[in-house]
Amino acid sequence: MAHRLIACEHCDYVHVEEDLPPGSVACCVRCGSTLYEAExxxxxxxxxxxxxxxxxxxxxxxxxxxxxxxxxxxxxxxxxxxxxxxxxxxxxxxxxxxxxxxxxxxxxxxxxxxxxxxxxxxxxxxxxxxxxxxxxxxxxxxxxxxxxxxxxxxxxxxxxxxxxxxxxxxxxxxxxxxxxxxxxxxxxxxxxxxxxxxPKGLRYLTEDDLSVDGSNSPQTPNTKGVEEGLMTCHTCAMVVAKGNLDHGHCPxxxxxxxxxxxxxxxxxxxxxxxxxxxxxxxxxxxxxxxxxxxxxxxxxxxxxxxxxxxxxxxxxxxxxxxxxxxxxxxxxxxxxxxxxxxxxxxxxxxxxxxxxxxxxxxxxxxxxxxxxxxxxxxxxxxxxxxxxxxxxxxxxxxxxxxxxxxxxxxxxxxxxxxxxxxxxKNIIATHDKHANTVNNTRQTETQGSPS
Ligand SMILES: [Zn+2]
Ligand SMILES: [Zn+2]
Known part of the structure; x- marks a missing residue:
């Protein structure tokens, strides 16, 4: 049976939901927040x-x-x-x-x-x-x-x-x-x-709906929800694909x-x-x-x-x-x-x-x-x-x-x-790259110009 998806509300990592032994808690492997408790x-x-x-x-x-x-x-x-x-x-x-x-x-x-x-x-x-x-x-x-x-x-x-x-x-x-x-x-x-x-017949997303394969290790994080186009409802925590929203509302x-x-x-x-x-x-x-x-x-x-x-x-x-x-x-x-x-x-x-x-x-x-x-x-x-x-x-x-x-x-x-x-880091890297490009262009212009 395919496992349902659950996304961490603190870091957006997507996990697959497993049945837990009574009294235990599942935590997000990325940020450590509580994901869900045993049913x-x-x-x-x-x-x-x-x-x-x-x-x-x-x-x-x-x-x-x-x-x-x-x-x-x-x-x-x-x-x-x-x-x-x-x-x-x-x-x-x-x-x-x-x-x-x-x-x-x-x-x-x-x-x-x-x-x-x-x-x-x-x-x-x-x-x-x-x-x-x-x-x-x-x-x-x-x-x-x-x-x-x-x-x-x-x-x-x-x-x-x-x-x-x-x-x-x-x-x-x-x-x-x-x-x-x-x-x-x-x-x-x-x-x-x-x-x-x-609502009756509501379809929950499962690991089969992910583009990456998480079937071998259901407890490990697969991907970030935002990368998969998955959204998490702030109220009921259901994971919904962007296209499955009911006029912007949780189904x-x-x-x-x-x-x-x-x-x-x-x-x-x-x-x-x-x-x-x-x-x-x-x-x-x-x-x-x-x-x-x-x-x-x-x-x-x-x-x-x-x-x-x-x-x-x-x-x-x-x-x-x-x-x-x-x-x-x-x-x-x-x-x-x-x-x-x-x-x-x-x-x-x-x-x-x-x-x-x-x-x-x-x-x-x-x-x-x-x-x-x-x-x-x-x-x-x-x-x-x-x-x-x-x-x-x-x-x-x-x-x-x-x-x-x-x-x-x-x-x-x-x-x-x-x-x-x-x-x-990315902004600095981009800035440095841009500065290098400008410097290289200047050097090329200087070398190329007649003295
Ligand atoms: Zn988390
Ligand atoms: Zn909801």
């Missing part, structure tokens, strides 16, 4: 986990999250209170981002799993199933309940020193929800879902397919530059103002870490310092270096460059900890002059940095690292 054809476990996650999500959003007591006064908040407080305090951008990342995206993620997996398990099809599964791929990186939980723990650490804080039912629901969603993702094979919902999922992401390098550069500029106000302006017994004090990201150190909360201080100060700056510098090296067409350690890109893509979202912490504190501490916390412009700029760096990494097409490598 998990059963949908009952992820479906049960998705239904459990929905129940936990409803509890997390209806019951109290934290109860704050001080000087005989009590304030209770829910998961959505931070969104409302940001909106009321005149920070619509923060309200929107916290709503998307902590409520809307997790809800869409859970509901999309149930909407798709339930009919598949029953052997049926429902309208819009492909569109829902396609939207899921877009929404997935923006679901940040795990980051929210760390923000919640940091907020709790800050409050327990000077007030009594009691965790409500929603807090425990969020604690159970995160491993449930994680298990749901781990036990599900998205490739198996795409195969189930693909399986319906998403628009490009050989490379359009204007990838310039968009990624522009977004990263904007993030770099915003990083300055994010650290200069206060992220919140704390009023305690009539005395107001502005807190920047760095001074917030300092107060955690003074309080002896070293582990939390290290987490906040890493997520809020180290991660954004390291991400900006590393992505800038990758983009610049790609633009120049430098060769060199391409495998390492691809690995660094994959890591920066994964860690960026963890910087949202501080934004979530401010949203929880501002919603909970509202006792006027006794104790109150107002968000500051620094939090808006900082949230902007996190979003822009994430968008920049998404806009970049890592296959360009491999496409453009060695270009500079």
């Amino acid at each position: 998990k054809p059963r949908f009952d476990k992820p479906l049960a986990l998705a239904i459990t996650a929905l129940v936990l999500f409803l509890i997390a959003n209806t019951y109290p999250l934290l109860t704050f007591s001080m000087e005989g006064r009590t304030e209770t908040n829910t998961l959505g209170s931070g969104v409302l407080t940001f909106w009321q305090e005149g920070f619509p951008f923060l309200a929107f981002m916290v709503a998307v990342t902590s409520i809307i995206a997790p809800l869409v993620l859970i509901c999309a799993h149930i909407y798709v997996l339930l009919p598949i398990s029953l052997g049926r099809m429902v309208p819009g199933i492909k569109t829902v599964w396609r939207i899921l791929a877009i929404i997935r990186p923006w679901s940040m309940l795990d980051v929210f939980l760390i923000g919640l723990l940091v907020a709790l650490t800050k409050l327990t020193d000077f007030a009594q804080v009691i965790a409500g039912s929603a807090f425990f629901a969020v604690c159970c929800l995160i491993p449930t969603v994680l298990l749901m993702t781990v036990t599900l094979d998205p490739r198996a879902v795409w195969r189930c919902i693909a 399986r999922c319906g998403a628009v397919v490009h050989m490379r992401k359009p204007r990838s390098l310039s968009r990624a550069f522009a977004l990263l530059l904007a993030a770099g500029i915003l990083y300055i106000p994010a650290n200069v302006f206060p992220i919140m103002t704390v009023t305690y017994l009539g005395k107001a004090e502005a807190d920047t990201i760095l001074s917030g870490v300092g107060s955690l150190v003074q309080a002896g909360e070293w582990p939390i201080a290290i987490v906040v310092f890493t997520a809020s100060i180290m991660v954004p700056i390291v991400k900006i510098v590393l992505l800038g270096w990758i983009y610049f090296a790609t633009w120049l067409g430098l060769s060199g350690p391409l495998r390492q460059r691809t690995r660094v890109y994959r890591i920066t893509e994964l860690i960026g979202r963890w910087s949202m900890i501080d934004v979530f912490m401010v949203s929880i504190l501002a919603a909970l501490v509202k006792l006027g002059n006794i104790a109150s916390i107002q968000p500051g412009f620094g939090a808006v700029a900082f949230c902007g940095v996190v979003i822009l760096t994430m968008l920049s990494a998404m806009a970049f097409d890592p296959r360009l690292i491999w496409d453009r490598a060695g270009r500079r």
Whole structure:
């Protein structure tokens, strides 16, 4: 039986897909990225986990999250209170981002799993199933309940020193929800879902469709997709021949397919530059103002870490310092270096460059900890002059940095690292060749001219 083709989304090398033993992973032999995992054809476990996650999500959003007591006064908040407080305090951008990342995206993620997996398990099809599964791929990186939980723990650490804080039912629901969603993702094979919902009779490309012979060694890379005229769908990862596109769309999922992401390098550069500029106000302006017994004090990201150190909360201080100060700056510098090296067409350690890109893509979202912490504190501490916390412009700029760096990494097409490598050498070689030709012509002209 001929093997199906699969192209690496990080370097565009085409491999032939083999059945793997359970629990194993196939990696790209060229760049080392994960290509695919052993097939998990059963949908009952992820479906049960998705239904459990929905129940936990409803509890997390209806019951109290934290109860704050001080000087005989009590304030209770829910998961959505931070969104409302940001909106009321005149920070619509923060309200929107916290709503998307902590409520809307997790809800869409859970509901999309149930909407798709339930009919598949029953052997049926429902309208819009492909569109829902396609939207899921877009929404997935923006679901940040795990980051929210760390923000919640940091907020709790800050409050327990000077007030009594009691965790409500929603807090425990969020604690159970995160491993449930994680298990749901781990036990599900998205490739198996795409195969189930693909149009009937869809033909997949196999090794027989390649111009080079890869039949003797199915695990070795054969060729680059671009050289074979093969394109990979960004959404469902199907390998399609250029001529087989359905009016520029993927025949399986319906998403628009490009050989490379359009204007990838310039968009990624522009977004990263904007993030770099915003990083300055994010650290200069206060992220919140704390009023305690009539005395107001502005807190920047760095001074917030300092107060955690003074309080002896070293582990939390290290987490906040890493997520809020180290991660954004390291991400900006590393992505800038990758983009610049790609633009120049430098060769060199391409495998390492691809690995660094994959890591920066994964860690960026963890910087949202501080934004979530401010949203929880501002919603909970509202006792006027006794104790109150107002968000500051620094939090808006900082949230902007996190979003822009994430968008920049998404806009970049890592296959360009491999496409453009060695270009500079070629340009220099061409330039030298041209210079030699000019010199030879000049010499010939000089020799040929009458003295
Ligand atoms: Zn690869
Ligand atoms: Zn597709």
